[in-house]
Amino acid sequence: MNIFAHRGLSxxxxxxxxxxFSKCLDLNIYGIEFDVQKSKDNQLVIIHDEKVDRTYKASGYVKNFTLKELQSLDPVMKGYENRxxxxxxxxxxxxxxxxxTDFVINIELKNSKVKYKNLEKDVIKLIKKFKMEKRVILSSFCLKSIIKCNKINSKIETSYLVDKLTYTLRLKTKIFSKIKRYNCSAIHPSFELINKDFVKKAxxxxxxxxxxxxxxxxxFQELTNLKVDGIFTNYPNIFPSILD
Known part of the structure; x- marks a missing residue:
């Protein structure tokens, strides 16, 4: 079972x-997961929500802030202001x-609600600059985005993110064939979707x-027994010791 730190030691x-992220450096885990969007001045920034409201002391869409403005914001979590x-x-x-490090990096492209121009191209360009093509997984809830990634650089692994609604609408049995046809190497489902049948088909x-x-x-124990390949967790410091 591969353990990914979900948004770091979040x-x-x-x-x-x-x-x-830095708190994960000494953990015995497989990889890191985080989300990328674009600022108003076209910079690639790491934040999950399309709006800053939940995690930072401000209000508005990420796309409406410049990088300088975004980096002036303090997190809402108490005790971590002015850091x-x-x-x-x-x-x-x-x-x-x-x-x-040896960590595998899962980058979620946040482009389902906000359509960022050239997000895939710019992310892949930076990955190539760092020569990390073999250590990155690009994932998205937007299948068109995954298709774009595979066309730009087929050497980088891709994965389709699936929630309960998407899985139901895409007729369950056909979704695996479809995403394989688009050269995905993995599927990233919500844990509530996983059972023996799901694992067998994937x-x-x-x-x-x-x-x-x-x-x-x-x-976690259920997924381990079902031979799921990996999990994303907010507690990457705990689950590796359970595996051991």
């Missing part, structure tokens, strides 16, 4: 910040941090299964 520190390592980081900063298509967001011990 159960304890402001999510998707350099602090949350440089708790500002919204750029993709370049995060790749620089993890370049010397693995039959040689699709790895990395499930989000697993913070419950019983669910």
């Amino acid at each position: 159960a304890y520190y402001p999510e998707n910040t350099m602090l949350a 440089e390592d708790c500002k919204i980081p750029t993709l370049e900063e995060v790749l620089t941090l993890f370049k010397p 693995h039959r298509k040689n699709l790895k299964i990395n499930s989000y967001t697993v913070d419950d011990l019983e669910i």
